[in-house]
Amino acid sequence: MTDAIVVGSGPGGVNAAAALVQAGRRVVLIDYGNRDPHYAPMIQERAFSDLRRNDPDQHRYFLGDRFEGIPFGAVRVGAQLTPPRMHVLADAAERIPVESNGFQVSMSLARGGLGAAWSAGVFPFAEDELADMAFGLGDLRRHYDAVAERIGVCGERDDLETFFPSSPSMMPPLEIDPNAESVLARYGRKRAALNAEGFYLGAARLAVCTERHRERGPHGYLDLCYWADLGRSVYRPQWTLEELERHPNFTYLDRRFVHGFAEEGSGVQVRATHVASGAEERHEARALVVAAGTLGTAWLTLRSLGRYDTRVPLLCNAYAYVPTLNLGMLARRARDRRYSLAQLTAIVRLPSRIVQAQVFSYRSLLTFKLMKELPLAYRDARRILRVLIPNFAILGIHHEDRPSPEKFCVLRHGSGGAPDRLEIHYRQSDEQERRQQEDERLLLRFFRRLGCLPLRTIRPGHGASLHYAGTFPITPAERDLTCDRDGRLRGTRNVYLADGSIFPWIPPKGLTFNLMANADRVGTLLAERLA
């Protein structure tokens, strides 16, 4: 009999599976597994500017064959979902319908899940942040280290070390661009005063190989991070899945949509539909690890337990981005050799919380997307943006989120043969919104002192960060629809959750690296139990 079935090949699924397989357990990973066979082969391994000037077929991947890369209206979710990444969201809305009061939902049925379009930020939680989560840094540290080695993390041991504990395997950082260099240089000159006021700045820690590692990388500085996985230097869960597929203890079943599970005897039975044939299948194992993404896991778990019309909490980091004009860049020239992901990370430490921002430069997501944001004639917008873009430092600001009675999701029966649907209600309190705006003002004051003048604050709306979490939180108390410390869903004997679902609150840090570390922990503990 299979030891464990893992549902989902996203960051949680593959890392739970890796821990199980490494411990010698027999694992079957069941996945829908959408891929992009279309655009990826078109993108040549040449610098962004070279492609722009010379590739006559560039419109096919920059705009898409159905022009799906031309956005009308406000940009709501990750602008990094370019045509070659859009397969990440395919089919999910039809398979798992969601209704919401304006909360933006992005779910994935792709090979690699949402991780296939991850912006690769690595932000391990600190001891004080984990204190409210029923486990400590001591529980997670070795899993942070294991995952950091598995996925390849680069970074600098700088002023951010206090906030983001580093791992022994950390590779040297990526070379930041002149825009970031100028901000960091000014920070260096004012460091003592800024630190005394609680502001810290350093190189972004990223799941990117700057050296050859596990047949990947190093990064080529072609500025195509949002378009292609050239050299596989940026981590994608698919890379771990490929490693697992070479292992005799591991079986990958793709083109399956898992729609239910039930505990039978001493094991678990999983029900799935074969995507191509429509045939119903049943798979059995001693234990089940659900890692279908927070919302996918909520849908599957509530449905399997028959818990319709029951509220479970939902969390998501509030997000805002602020284009700033970096005066320090005025006397510098932009370099062609660059990468597109975050250049710097900033932290403001407040008495009871932190605020975190990442600093990006802009180029490879194309100028026309900014032209439409300006209230100018397009010709004037083009002329102005061409000379302003090298001086833009764009801040992406994240805020923490905690549960409240006004943030929840509910599973409803589908009517007339329609699939069951998730209803999401998400509303922040006035106090929470006021505090976030205060925190943003404080952060922007620090950036003004670094020569970055904010131009506009854009709040793309609830859900836009894609950091969904908290539906079945790990709690010390025995409560319905929660998980115990091992990630086991209470009320079940052998069902474990290994994605964002288990976090009882989320600090203002990207969740992905943390859920991978926790998935590794869940897989490790389960492997010991199954031994």
Place this chain on the structure above:
Amino acid sequence: MADAATLETEARVFGRYLVGRVPPPAIVDRYRRANETLLSAPVAPADAALLDFVHRHPWSVSFLDAASGLLRPANTLRSKLLVMSAILEASPEFADDFLPESIHPVGLVLRLAVSGTAAVLRAILGAALLGVAVRARA
């Protein structure tokens, strides 16, 4: 939706307006296909009147674009100009018209001053013209 010949004329007018050159046939064709894919829904009467005015008076596009950017940023003219901008940007012939350039701070200030002033003047004239254009066909 406009017929193929109208869309091809539009592509040439918009290309000349946006980058100062008439785009080659492949880009004209791409613009036509993009319109058929993205902008096939019926156009509101006011938007149709505006497009009709632009077709009859191609010189007016810069003014009407400037005014629309301020007053009606989601109208069909703006959507079509966005589509043409995207297509031009993703073409080797026009890449350098869109790729960012680092210039001396003095040049930057001059560029902002000249383009900014032109944008404001165009928007003022365009705001007056917008009312005329929308009523013209009615």
